[in-house]
Amino acid sequence: MNSTPESAYHILAIDDSPHTIALIEAALGRRGYHIHSEQHSLNAFDRALSLHPDLILLDIAMPHLDGYAICRQLKADPRTASIPVIFLSAFHESESKVQAFEAGGADYVTKPFHIAELIARAETHITLYRQQRDLEASRRLVENVTAALPDMIFIYDVPSDSEIYLNHSWHTLLGYPKDSPFVANCQTLEAYLLHPDDAHVLRDCRERAKRAADGEVIAAEFRLRAADGSYRHFFQRAQVFQRAADGSPEQIISVGQDVTERKAAEQQALALKIERERIRMMSELIRDVSHDFRTPLSVISTSAYLLQHAENAEKRTHYHNTISAQVNHLVAVLERMLTVARLDSGEAFTMEIMQPHWLLQQAAAHFDRLARGKRITLNKVWDETLPTICADARQLRVALVNLIENALEHTPQGGSITLKGYTEDAAIILAVHDTGSGIDAVDLPRIFDSFYRGDTARSVRTGGVGLGLSIVKRIVERHNGRIEVETRKNEGSIFRIWLPIVSRYSGEQIATYLPH
Numbered sequence: 001m002n003s004t005p006e007s008a009y010h011i012l013a014i015d016d017s018p019h020t021i022a023l024i025e026a027a028l029g030r031r032g033y034h035i036h037s038e039q040h041s042l043n044a045f046d047r048a049l050s051l052h053p054d055l056i057l058l059d060i061a062m063p064h065l066d067g068y069a070i071c072r073q074l075k076a077d078p079r080t081a082s083i084p085v086i087f088l089s090a091f092h093e094s095e096s097k098v099q100a101f102e103a104g105g106a107d108y109v110t111k112p113f114h115i116a117e118l119i120a121r122a123e124t125h126i127t128l129y130r131q132q133r134d135l136e137a138s139r140r141l142v143e144n145v146t147a148a149l150p151d152m153i154f155i156y157d158v159p160s161d162s163e164i165y166l167n168h169s170w171h172t173l174l175g176y177p178k179d180s181p182f183v184a185n186c187q188t189l190e191a192y193l194l195h196p197d198d199a200h201v202l203r204d205c206r207e208r209a210k211r212a213a214d215g216e217v218i219a220a221e222f223r224l225r226a227a228d229g230s231y232r233h234f235f236q237r238a239q240v241f242q243r244a245a246d247g248s249p250e251q252i253i254s255v256g257q258d259v260t261e262r263k264a265a266e267q268q269a270l271a272l273k274i275e276r277e278r279i280r281m282m283s284e285l286i287r288d289v290s291h292d293f294r295t296p297l298s299v300i301s302t303s304a305y306l307l308q309h310a311e312n313a314e315k316r317t318h319y320h321n322t323i324s325a326q327v328n329h330l331v332a333v334l335e336r337m338l339t340v341a342r343l344d345s346g347e348a349f350t351m352e353i354m355q356p357h358w359l360l361q362q363a364a365a366h367f368d369r370l371a372r373g374k375r376i377t378l379n380k381v382w383d384e385t386l387p388t389i390c391a392d393a394r395q396l397r398v399a400l401v402n403l404i405e406n407a408l409e410h411t412p413q414g415g416s417i418t419l420k421g422y423t424e425d426a427a428i429i430l431a432v433h434d435t436g437s438g439i440d441a442v443d444l445p446r447i448f449d450s451f452y453r454g455d456t457a458r459s460v461r462t463g464g465v466g467l468g469l470s471i472v473k474r475i476v477e478r479h480n481g482r483i484e485v486e487t488r489k490n491e492g493s494i495f496r497i498w499l500p501i502v503s504r505y506s507g508e509q510i511a512t513y514l515p516h
Contacts, residue, residue, distance in 0.1 A: 009126055010034045012051055014044045014070065015059035015088065020111070024057060027115045028122060041065035045073050048080050054126045058105075060089040060096065068103045075104035082132065084125040088113065152234065152256035156206060158249050173258050175227035195223035195231055202236075209238040209252045221259070232260040293333070296326040339398070339471055349392035349478060353502055356428050357384045359393065360421050363400035367408065375413045382421030387501040389428050391479055399475040402468040403432040403495050410436035410493070423501070430497040438489040447485065448473040472497075 011033050013024045021037045029035050038047045041062040048056060056074070060067035067087055074080045084106040089096060097108045107121050152173065155165035166189065171178050174193070190202065198221075205220035212218055218238045223231040238254040300323050307319035364380050371378040400419075407417045411434045420431040439447060448469050476483045476497050487493040 009055070009130075010036060010051060010053040011055045011057060011122065011126075012048055012053040013037045013057045014041070014047075014062075014067075015039065015057070016041070016062045017059065020059065020088065023115075024118070027118055031119060031123075033122075041070060044070045045077075045080075048074060048083065049077070052080070053083060054129055055122055056083055056085045057122070058085050058087055060087055060091060060100070068099055071100070071103040071105055082129070084129050086121060086125060151258070152254075154236075154238075154254040154256065156238075156252040156254065158210060158251065164251075170224070173226075174224060174232065189224075193224045195225070198222040205236060205238055205254075206252060209240060209254075210249050212240060214240065214243075222256075232258055233263045235259045293330065296330050299323075300326045333467075337467065339467075349395055351390050351392055353388050353390055354393055355384070356386050356389050356421050356430060356499070357382050359391075359397055359400060360419050360430065362397055363404055364419055366401060367404050370408065371417065374408065374411075376408065376411055377416040379416060379418040381418060386421055386428060387423060389479075389499050390502045391499065395475045396479065399472045399497065400430065400432070402472050403497075406468050406495075407432050407434035407436065407493070410434060410438075412436065415492075426501060428499045428501055430499070431494060433492065433494045435492040438491055438493055439485070439487040440489065444485070444487065448483075 009032075011024075011028055013021050013035060015021055015024075015037070016039050018039070021039070025035045025037070036047070036051055036053065038044050041064045044058075044065070058067045058071060062070075065073075067089070071085050071087075074083065074085065081104075085104065086107040086109055087100040087105045088109055088111060089100070090111040091097075092110055100108050106125050109118055109121060149167065150169060150172075152169050153165070153167040154163055156162070157164045168178065170176070170189065171180075190199070194202070201220050201222045205218055209218045216239060220236050220238070221233060222236065223233055226232050234256040236254050236256045238252055240249040240251070241253045242249075242251040244250050303319040303322040303326075307316055307323070310316040310319060360380065360382050364378060368378060404417065404419070411417060415435040417435075418431075418433040420429070420433065422429050422431075472495075473483055476499075479499055481497060481499040484496050484498070485493060486496075
C-alpha cells in the first residue's frame with residue numbers, strides 16, 4: 001500500500017446477498033476501509049457515479065441487471081471508467097471469467113472466497129488505482145504548467161524516433177489558431193513549418209543529445225514559419241530526462257524559446273556597428289588620401305609657379321623634374337588604391353602551374369639597378385629545382401615587388417637584402433630578408449592594414465602610402481597561402497610567403513585556388 005491512510009479509501013459492494021455484504025464489511029471494514037453497499041442492480045450505476053469509490057466489488061448473478069451489464073455500463077461512462085471492478089461469483093467456469101474480463105473487470109474472485117485472498121486483491125487494485133490517479137494528476141499538472149509557459153516544450157521519444165508531446169505555446173508564438181488542421185503534432189509541425197535549411201539542425205541536436213551526459217544541455221537555433229508567412233527564430237535547449245535500465249536515452253525534452261526580437265536587435269546592432277565602422281574607415285581613407293595627395297599637389301603647385309618664373313634652363317629642368325616625380329607618385333598612389341579595390345572585389349586570377357624561382361628572378365631583376373644605386377647588396381638564394389606552384393604570375397610578382405620595395409625603403413646604405421626560395425613543411429617559402437631598421441612592436445599587429453604607416457615621418461619622406469603590405473597580404477591569401485613576418489628593431493625583418501606545393505593536390509583541388 002502507499003502512504004495514504006486506509007481510512008481514506010472507499011469500497012462499493014454491489015451484491016443482492018446481505019450475507020456477502022456483511023462478510024465484506026467484516027473483512028475489509030476492520031482494515032479501515034469505508035464500505036458502502038448496494039443490493040439493487042438498477043441503482044448500481046447511479047450509486048457508483050455519486051460515490052466514485054476507489055474499488056467496486058460486483059456480483060454477477062443479480063436480478064434485473066447482471067454484473068456484466070453493470071460493468072459495461074460503468075466502463076462506458078468516462079466518469080466511472082477508471083474505477084477498478086472485481087467480480088464476485090460462484091461461477092467457476094472459464095467462460096464466465098472470460099466474459100467478466102471482456103466486460104472490463106480488473107479481477108475475478110470466486111465464492112465462497114477466502115478473506116485473506118479478497119483483502120490482498122482489494123488492496124492491490126486500490127493501490128494500482130490510486131497510483132494511476134496520482135500519475136494522471138501529475139500528467140495534468142505538467143500539461144497545465146507547460147501550457148502556461150511562453151516557450152515551446154517538446155518531448156522526443158528515442159525508441160520510436162518521434163516526438164510524443166508538444167505544448168500549445170506554438171499557437172501564440174506563431175499566430176495559428178488552436179484548431180489548425182495541418183499542425184496536430186511535432187512531426188507535422190516540422191514537416192510544414194520548419195525552415196528547409198534548418199531540418200538538419202534539429203536532427204543534429206537530437207543526435208548530440210542522445211550522446212550527451214546526464215545534465216548536459218545541447219543548444220541549437222532553428223526557424224519556424226508563422227501564420228503571416230514570416231519565419232521566427234527559436235533557440236532550443238535539449239537534454240535527456242529519462243533513461244532505460246541499461247543507461248541508454250529513452251526520452252529527450254527540449255525547450256524552444258522565441259528569440260526573433262533578440263535576433264532582430266542583434267542584426268540591427270551589427271548593422272549599426274558595420275555602418276559605424278564603414279564611416280570610420282571612410283573617414284580614415286579620406287584623411288589618408290587627402291594627406292597623400294595634398295603634399296604632392298602642394299609641391300606641384302609650388303614647382304609650377306617657380307617654373308613659370310625661372311630665369312635659366314637648369315632651374316626650369318629641376319622644377320619640371322620635380323613636377324614629373326610628384327605626378328608619378330600620385331599615379332602610383334592611385335594605382336595601388338585601384339589594386340586594393342580590385343583585390344577586394346574578387347577580381348578573377350589567372351592561375352597556372354609555374355616554377356617559383358622564375359618569379360624570384362623577375363622580381364630581383366626589377367630592383368638590381370635600384371639596389372646598386374642605393375649601395376645595397378641584393379642576394380639571391382634559391383634552387384631552380386623547387387617544386388611547382390599554382391599561381392597568377394602577375395599578381396604574385398606584384399606581391400614580391402612590394403616586399404622588396406618595402407625592404408629597400410627600410411634598409412640603409414651598405415645593408416643587404418636577401419631573396420630566398422626553399423621548401424619547408426611541404427610548402428614553398430618565398431622570403432625577403434633585409435638588414436634594415438626593423439618594425440616596432442607596437443606597429444607589428446597593424447602592418448598589413450590599409451593606409452597604416454608606422455613611421456609617419458619616413459613615409460612622408462619616402463612617399464609611402466601604407467598600401468604595399470596590405471596588397472601583399474590580399475594577394476597571398478587569394479593563393480591559399482599565408483604571410484608572416486619576423487623582425488628585430490634595428491636588425492632587420494624577414495617576410496615569408498607560404499604557398500602550397502601543387503604536386504600535392506589533385507586537379508580538382510587545384511581548381512579551388514581559382515576565385516569563384
